[in-house]
Amino acid sequence: MSAKKTIKPRAISGFPEWLPEIRIVEQQWMNEIRRIFESYGFCSIDPPSVEDIDVLTSKGGDTDKEIYALRRLQAEDGGDEARVALHYDLTVPLARYVAQHFNDLAFPFKRYQIQRAWRGERPQEGRFREFYQCDIDVVDVDNVALDFDAELPAVILEVLASLGLDRVSMHINNRKILQGFYEGLGIENVVETIRVVDKMDKIGPEGVAKMLVDDAGIDAATAQRCVELASIRSTDTSFAERVRALDVKSELLDEGLDELTFVLEHLASVTQEQAVADLAIARGFDYYTGTVYEGKLIDYPDYPSILSGGRYDDLVGSFLRRRLPGVGLSIGLTRIFAKLVKEGQIQPGPKCPTDVLVVQLPGVDRAVARDTGRHLRRRGFNVEVYHEAKKVGAQMKYADRKGIPYVCFPPGEPGALPEFKDMQSGEQTSVSLDAWSPSGSGGTFKARTVSA
RNA sequence: GUGGGCAUAGCUCAGUUGGUUAGAGCGCAUGGUUGUGGUCCAUGAGGUCGCCGGUUCAAAUCCGGCUGUCCACCCCA
Numbered sequence: 012m013s014a015k016k017t018i019k020p021r022a023i024s025g026f027p028e029w030l031p032e033i034r035i036v037e038q039q040w041m042n043e044i045r046r047i048f049e050s051y052g053f054c055s056i057d058p059p060s061v062e063d064i065d066v067l068t069s070k071g072g073d074t075d076k077e078i079y080a081l082r083r084l085q086a087e088d089g090g091d092e093a094r095v096a097l098h099y100d101l102t103v104p105l106a107r108y109v110a111q112h113f114n115d116l117a118f119p120f121k122r123y124q125i126q127r128a129w130r131g132e133r134p135q136e137g138r139f140r141e142f143y144q145c146d147i148d149v150v151d152v153d154n155v156a157l158d159f160d161a162e163l164p165a166v167i168l169e170v171l172a173s174l175g176l177d178r179v180s181m182h183i184n185n186r187k188i189l190q191g192f193y194e195g196l197g198i199e200n201v202v203e204t205i206r207v208v209d210k211m212d213k214i215g216p217e218g219v220a221k222m223l224v225d226d227a228g229i230d231a232a233t234a235q236r237c238v239e240l241a242s243i244r245s246t247d248t249s250f251a252e253r254v255r256a257l258d259v260k261s262e263l264l265d266e267g268l269d270e271l272t273f274v275l276e277h278l279a280s281v282t283q284e285q286a287v288a289d290l291a292i293a294r295g296f297d298y299y300t301g302t303v304y305e306g307k308l309i310d311y312p313d314y315p316s317i318l319s320g321g322r323y324d325d326l327v328g329s330f331l332r333r334r335l336p337g338v339g340l341s342i343g344l345t346r347i348f349a350k351l352v353k354e355g356q357i358q359p360g361p362k363c364p365t366d367v368l369v370v371q372l373p374g375v376d377r378a379v380a381r382d383t384g385r386h387l388r389r390r391g392f393n394v395e396v397y398h399e400a401k402k403v404g405a406q407m408k409y410a411d412r413k414g415i416p417y418v419c420f421p422p423g424e425p426g427a428l429p430e431f432k433d434m435q436s437g438e439q440t441s442v443s444l445d446a447w448s449p450s451g452s453g454g455t456f457k458a459r460t461v462s463a
Numbered sequence: 464g465u466g467g468g469c470a471u472a473g474c475u476c477a478g479u480u481g482g483u484u485a486g487a488g489c490g491c492a493u494g495g496u497u498g499u500g501g502u503c504c505a506u507g508a509g510g511u512c513g514c515c516g517g518u519u520c521a522a523a524u525c526c527g528g529c530u531g532u533c534c535a536c537c538c539c540a
Contacts, residue, residue, distance in 0.1 A: 019513085020473090024532065076464080077538080100540080128540080133464090135534070144540055296539090306540095319540055343540030372498065407500035420498080434500070 025134030026141045027349055032359035032414075037348055039360070040174055041125055044145050044342070047170045048123040051162070053147050056122050058104045060129075061095040066107050069329040070298060074099055077131040097129040101146040102326075102339060109150050110330030119151035119159070125344075136353075137315045137346050145170075148339030150326055155336045157270060160302040160322060161277035163340045167306070167318060168282050170342065178309040181278075181318065182289035185271040185302050188254065189293060191264025192240055196233050202297060203227040208241050211291035212312075216242060241291040247279060248272045250288040267301075274302060300324040304340055314350055317343045361414040366392040366449070367431075368410040369419045373400045383421040383429060386444045410434060417449065 022028050029037060045055070061081055068075050080093035098104050101124045109120060125145045132138055147166060149159045164181050171179050189208070193201045207222045214222070216238045223234035236257065243253050251268045271288055278286035294303040299321035306318025320340030327335045351357045367387055371380045377400065384396040395415070397406045410418050411434060420430040432439040433450050 019531095021531090074538085130539075132538075133536095134532090138539075142540065294539095315539070317540065341540060346540050370499085374498090403498045404500070409500085411500040418499080423498080432499075437500090439499085 023140075025132070025139050027139055027345060029352070030359075030362075032362045033352060033357060035360035035364070036357055040344070040348065041143075041145075043173055044170050044344070045123070045125065047166065047173060048145075048147055051121075051147075051166050053121045053123040056105075056108060056124055057126065058098075058108050058124075060097055060127070062098055062104055062107060064094060064096050067096050067099060067103055069106075070103055070296075079129050079131055098126075099130055100128050101126055101144050101341065102148070105146070105148055105150070105339075106326045107330060109335060110327040113327075113331060113333070119149050119155065121147070121149050123147045137350060139345055139349070142343070142345035143348075145342040145344050146320075146339055147341075148337050150335050150337035153334055153336075155322070155338055157273055158277075159338050160270070161274045163320070163338060164274075164278060164286060164304060165281045167340050167342060168285055176308075176347070177285075179285060179317070180307050180309050181282075181286045182292045182305045182307065183271065183274060183278075183286060183302065184288065184290055184292040185267040186293070186299055186321070187263050187267030187301060188271065188290065189240075189267075191261035191267055192254075192257075192259050193237070195259035195261035195264060196236060198227075198229060198233065198237075200227050200229075204229065204237060205293045205297075208237060208291060209293035211241050243290045244287055245275075246284045246287050248275050248288075250275075250290065254290070270301060294319065294321055296321070298323045302338065306342075308347070308350065311350060311354075315346065317347045319343070361416075363395075363413045363415065364393050365395045365413065365415045367394045367417045367419050368406070368413075368415045369394060369396045369421060370403060370406045371397045371400045372403070372421065372423055375400075375421070375423055379421045383419060383444065387419065390445075419447075 049055075064078075064080065067078055078096045078099050080096040082093040105122070105124065109116065123146065125143065127141055128144050129141050130139075132140060134140060147163060149155055149163070164183065168179070168181060171177075186205075189205055190201055193204050198204055204223065204227050207219055207227055210222070211219055219241065220231070220234045220238050223229045223237055224231055227234075229237070236259075239257060240254065243250050245253075251272050254264075254268060275286065275288050289305075292303055292305045294305060301322035301324075303321035304318060305316045307316055308314055318340065320338070322336070322338040324336050325334050326337045327333065348357070369380050369384045369387070371377055380396050384394045387394045397409065407418060409415075416434055418432045418434060420432070422429050428441040428443055429447075430439055430441050431447050436450070438450070
């Protein structure tokens with residue numbers, strides 16, 4: 012008698028998973044996201060989950076702390092040094108992909124990527140170690156049209172709206188404005204200044220001013236002007252005059268203002284004030300050089316950003332002797348979805364995709380049920396044939412608990428008509444397998460056909 | 464990586480100033496005869512009270528360590 016030892020079943024923290032009725036909604040979301048991305052001509056790529064470690068760390072920064080390396084449990088001699096690791100985002104794999112297939116791609120290269128990414132962070136609400144990102148990027152040779160800076164956020168907002176998410180804001184800034192402004196003020200530590208200013212919504216103007224003095228070594232008066240810049244927001248192009256009123260001279264600054272104005276002008280005509288010029292937005296990644304984006308759920312202002320992206324001067328510099336700039340935007344799918352699940356905002360779908368359960372009547376040849384199922388399946392329905400000739404009550408209960416909308420009783424004797432029962436209304440009718448159609452009150456079938 | 468809270472049944476949680484056999488709701492299983500689910504009723508299964516050690520006649524309860532988890536910071540979708 013061996014003591015049975017059970018391991019407490021638990022998903023690893025930070026690695027979300029859903030019950031079938033939630034997962035089915037997530038799948039519908041992904042289908043919808045893909046559909047709209049493709050409607051704008053973006054193509055799909057699906058590079059591996061792992062890349063060479065040198066590739067992943069090529070973007071610099073200290074993200075390597077958060078990269079999961081892969082190695083075999085039983086490493087052989089000299090083999091314990093990990094050579095590959097799980098990708099940290101979808102942009103670096105894209106860079107490698109574009110560089111590698113440069114000769115086979117048509118530019119501007121517009122691609123979408125719906126994949127998981129992995130980060131070795133401490134999990135928290137909205138922070139996962141494994142999560143889906145839905146990226147769209149445009150990469151071109153030597154120069155990417157500014158029009159894309161305006162189109163991408165419009166695409167993303169359309170996607171979210173089609174998922175029923177209108178309460179989303181898209182904050183947009185331009186790194187050239189920040190850099191030009193700071194340089195115009197004679198600030199030397201621009202990178203640190205950007206990092207601090209990005210905390211505006213978290214620690215407020217006073218906090219930023221103090222931190223600029225303490226951490227970035229900026230004098231109080233100059234710090235104050237940085238805060239003034241960061242306080243500017245507008246849903247139209249009026250931000251530009253307000254920046255110019257601060258009277259800082261810089262060519263780069265002017266360039267940034269023109270670009271941001273262009274983007275805002277375009278977005279104002281295709282969205283309803285969801286896009287906002289927000290000069291406090293900076294974004295952490297230091298490879299952004301122009302437009303930067305950050306999206307938030309309006310109803311959960313303390314929840315971390317759900318959209319992120321920007322323009323980079325050169326995506327593939329570390330792989331190719333060509334300059335390939337790009338602009339991209341990413342939906343934090345898991346971040347959004349998990350929050351809405353937690354808040355009860357996701358209407359669970361059915362527990363299984365079955366439209367019809369065929370009952371197996373006790374005392375009737377099981378071939379009858381099997382053939383009935385096959386017949387209905389050929390008509391395009393998702394059909395389960397109950398796995399044993401158990402009591403009919405038990406089979407009904409199964410259909411009920413799985414949320415299967417229709418039950419079919421195959422004919423008990425040759426020549427008789429089958430009967431169909433609508434589980435929601437309780438209505439039961441005799442009708443041939445070819446003539447039967449769902450009455451419409453069944454939720455599963457409708458949900459599935461609508462999304463298909 | 465730094466700092467703080469929490470840990471009792473599958474889930475959500477009770478459990479008095481340490482005291483004998485640790486409870487509830489939900490969920491699950493079976494039954495309430497024959498070929499019809501949901502509601503109701505009855506019965507039942509299920510816990511090393513996270514793990515290890517200490518204090519005590521006695522620990523779910525007090526103390527220490529470990530692990531897990533959640534929150535804040537860092538950073539970020």
